[in-house]
Amino acid sequence: MIFEAKNIHKSYHNHVALKDVSLSVEKQSIFGLLGPNGAGKTSLIRIVNQITGPDSGEILINGEKLSPKHIEQIGYLPEERGLYKKMQIGEQAMYLAQLKGMSKHDAKRELLQWFEKFEIGNWWNKKVEELSKGMAQKVQFITTVLHKPQILILDEPFSGFDPINANLIKSEIMKLKEDGTTIFLSTHNMGSVEEICDNIALINSSKKVLDGKVSDIKKDFSKNMYEVDFKGNMIGFANALWTNYELVEKLSFDNENHRATVKILGNNTLNNLLSSLITENIELKQVNEIIPTMSEIFIEVVNTNNELNRKN
């Protein structure tokens, strides 16, 4: 494990930000840190960045207790990010790189490469105030990853990018992962979580309420529901189902073509469902399993959890 957080507790003078949060993250993976606004994600990120310290609990990097020397091994792209408006981009990127401990020479060499890669080589002497928001975001991304950190913390890295540049950033993130970087991705964009995250943790009201592999979580949350497209008669379809199935939703495209959403109850399988549907009156066209999106899982977990908190 490259990163472990053990029983982190953090409270500010009037509220608890993190309550007994434990996480572990494998090397060379993308870890999604999810949660509603104000759940405690930023508090956790600030602790990892050593901007603040936990009240109790500890953070281990490669098994070692988090200490100031780790600052140079971490790259952080905050959600609310900015640059000095009146400073030239090259100069500014050099400054930020040197603050991360890079030598002047290394910083310049790496920067030139990245500027080349992002096709912004001719921006070196431009001032930030002359750039669009998306352009500035590119520079910020570069300054975050420039010092080749082992751990990269990206808070909403895609916000402010057009789809083309968002893809560019996405592929760079994947490349960084292939090169061995471990990436924390904090975002509300569930699409990108599904696309690139290997594991996630969901934090709600300062507690971790869900974590695991994305694929496992999705399996766990699937409701055993299928979408069946068929030609025939809706009443006949409903009659063909036993009590072991539940017809959740009906949709008719015309007199003959229909779509039904069916939930399989008990220990029955898709095979059982299909065999009961294959009758003279029904011509099956297409059957798809309904897999919950991360967004649906997010909403479900958070709502259930909030309900629970309210009751207690």
Added chain:
Amino acid sequence: MNKTSLIIKREYLTRVKKKSFILMTVLGPVLFAGFFAAIVLLAMPKEENYEILVVDETTLMYEGMELILNTEKAKRIRDNKAREEENQVDVEGLLHFHEANSSYASAIKEFQKEDGKYDYLVYLPSNLIDMADNKANLVYKKAPNSPTETKITSLINEAREALLMEKEGVDRTKYDKIKTKVGLTPIASNNLDESGNPIENKAEFKIAAYAGFGFSIIIVMFILTFGMQVMRGVIEEKTNRIIEVIISSVKPFQIMMGKIVGVGLVGLTQFLFWIILTGILVTVITPFLGLDSSPEAMAQMSSTDMESMVNSGKSEMLQTIFSLPWLPLISSFLVYFLGGYLLYSALYAAIGAAVDSETDTQQFLVPVMIPLMLGLYVAQFSVMTNPEGPAMFWLSMIPLTSPVVMLIRIAMESVELWEVLLSIAILALTFVGTTWVGARIYKTGILMYGKKVTYKEMFKWIRYKS
């Protein structure tokens, strides 16, 4: 490279490279000189001719005035008792008296005519000579400048004196002897030789005090300007959120100190350039003013040429300025500027960190400015009334005002070395204190957004455990 020095370097270079800094540094001394010259020029009377209508009910004084204008006496008025500015005005060429051979009322009508050629109307009531009432009127369309008014007044008085002397049979030379005034020269007791004369011609202490006061104003100006720059820098980093990026690589205290030191160096750079440029300006300009400012000439002037010096107030002032204790003044200026700046800039940094935008700073800025303004105000008052009194002593010890007040005392040379050292020590201790307090507020404040901060809140931040 050390991270704090990286920050100092950035803060320094970005500011020094700004056009506004370069402009202010180069133009500063020129602007000051220009400003000063403009005041002098504007206050100087123009070489204008004035047409004056005189209603003389005494029937004697008009003649007297005309007489004086055209005699040696006129010169005497100017040389002996008239003020400096009168020297610059050629009385004969400027005042033209016209006798009105009518009553005051009809002269007023004449005077008020739209195309009337008269600038002033002087009314001399009949009882003027007998002292029953010593008020005469000067009616104007545009208020007279003070030299012109003084001149007309002294002409009237001179005429009246001459007339009365003749009437009463008083001898002119005797009268002049009686009228001569005594001047008092303040000399410090430790500056006397055996025969009771001053050993060295020390700066006249009121002029010295005002020169010191000039330094106080510069210190206050620098503290306000550069303190505000620190505050604006902090607000800029906070509002464009670059602080979030930087704070993950550097400790808040390093960021704050880097900024304070960087901006302070900018201030010192500007001051240094001002000194150099002013030096150049003075050497270039003084020959044009017909003054010799070389040290030899000054030394000569101050030791041997005293008699002639006293005649001219202007040279006396210059001479005082040149004999000020410049070395202690400039070195203590640097010490007190640095001390005062460090003390106040930590507070400014804390204010910048506590607010979300510059518009929210007002309530916190006022209490920071009050001690500076109070220092200036009380110092100015004390210099006029009691320059070596307790107010000056205490203000030069209290660290919030000592950078403002101590320089005045140093310029007056009315301060013991232990007092200066004690005041510097208190100042140093206090700036360590304000830096500590400032850093605690700064640390919490820079990551706090969208919250209207109160004093109560800030005190809480100071007490947070780290």
